[in-house]
Amino acid sequence: MRINKIEFTKKVPSDRVKHVIDQEKIECSKTSIETMFDGIQEKKPHTLEELYKEYRYAGKTAVNIFECTDFPEGLKVKEGFLVHLKRKLNITSALIGNELKPEITTVPQINLIEDLGEAVLLQWVSGEKKIGYDGYEVVERIVPSFEYMMIRFGDPIFIELRSGFSTHKKYKEALKSLLSTSADNIPNIDWLPVTKVTEAEAEKISEILEAGLLESEVIGEGCIGKLAVSAAPGIDDLKKQEQYKSMVAGREYLAQVFHVDYREVDTGYSTKVKFRINHKGGFEFKSKVSERIIRRILDVFVEVRYRKESDQGNNEAVS
Incomplete structure (x- = not known):
């Protein structure tokens, strides 16, 4: 590589x-x-x-998960999904791991497909026209943007989008078009957000992860604007501060930024992980993270949202 x-x-x-x-x-x-x-x-x-x-597909990134009901019946198994992709994209060479390099337009198209075992990764590419200088000459270029989507097979099927919440719509529409068998047979998919949580769910997630609250945004005075609060140096959890609790009492949360101590038992690696929950929709990691860290944190979201005991594994711990 x-x-x-x-x-x-x-x-x-x-x-x-x-x-x-x-x-x-x-x-x-x-x-x-x-x-x-x-x-x-x-x-x-x-x-x-x-x-x-x-x-490679992680880093400092937004990660939002949707449970997808009404996923086309014949595509709920990974093997059937990959056969459909090869036919739909008219690929005659190897499907996995080869860049397709489609013409870049404003509409997202598939550039790369990877088989990750329990999931299939799709790399989408789209472009935006921008005007700039090339030396003394003004030129128009198409600036490409690459975004990742993971289809996690199981019951239910989860779609993981690694793009900002405001850009989700065009990738959802692009996936529906990709899943269709014809222009008259576009599937209707019900997208149920897993990473959009209530205040109570966010509190439960922070308890399980033993996460400290570093920043928050709440509705302002008289429900006008917003009030942003950040922890002073040396304070690792605003929730434990009486002054903070009195400031935000009775106010609706707009966003919260948490941090957790992450440790991998098998490698010995430890670090601090910082992430932001937007209560209107959207989740993002504010520090660079690996696939293992993403799975560890987001497994807790699934556990809380679906009231299931997640398999926390023997390889990593958050303490």
């Missing part, structure tokens, strides 16, 4: 890279993530690939 250094530094946190260097006893400069990248690439390129795989 050829790894783009710019993408690597955007997605992978420096503390994770330092942990790998120390664990693997790689001798290299740790002055910046770029020098660490070069050192691992030179000494242990396979280790660099494995590390990048953990963050």
